Amino acid sequence: MGITKTELFTEEQNRMAQIAKALGHPARIAIIEHILKVNQCICGDLVGELPLAQPTISQHLKELKLAGLIKGNIEGNSVCYYIDEQTFILLREYFFNIVNKVSNNNCC
């Protein structure tokens, strides 16, 4: 099939999966980490930084943006990409709560 049965899960579960999926590629992790390092950047910077073709990087940026991990501001003929802090706060909280919960458990 190859199709995910999203209708069978909660909105929150689908949202978290969407975010995680967007981070589920090393190029997209590398993009996030580069933006973190330089604060903000344009697609061309990443083309110089990563060993991938421009259309490939543009596509990865699109997916990161769609999942809400980055935002883009048009500045002249280029686009300034930067981190969407809110989404990473959500991730921080999510895993903070999980670790908290697990620490209180005793297991098999």
Added chain:
Amino acid sequence: MGITKTELFTEEQNRMAQIAKALGHPARIAIIEHILKVNQCICGDLVGELPLAQPTISQHLKELKLAGLIKGNIEGNSVCYYIDEQTFILLREYFFNIVNKVSNNNCC
């Protein structure tokens, strides 16, 4: 192509992408959340809990285990799955650091 060029990225980037990818499906998020709720469970519990067939759930469990998000102990003829805390601590730290870094930035 459909093939990820893992050799072009660092070990850490590939590792983080691997973990995120494993969480990038609502069924696997649902599995993690169910294990968190009941502390530990066997595959059969999840078959009763999620609207997916047994082999599908078994496959998802395998991927979660491979990525190091859960562990499994054989107990008789069933397998007891539970959260691998260390990996979630890694995730907590990763996003904690990102939010910290972003908060200190001022952006476009």
Added chain:
DNA sequence: TTTTTATATTGCAATATTACTATAATATGA
């Protein structure tokens, strides 16, 4: 206006993922 610069989109081929049925493997209980 024409050219250059920067990014996005389209179309494609190779590969990966998802979910299932059927079946295998393994341990437990009668």
Added chain:
DNA sequence: TCATATTATAGTAATATTGCAATATAAAAA
């Protein structure tokens, strides 16, 4: 031993992802 219970694996079909070349779009510079 034979049947049952539990999980895993193999095989398959439908769909998604990845990465690129070619091209389109749009703003800036000449």
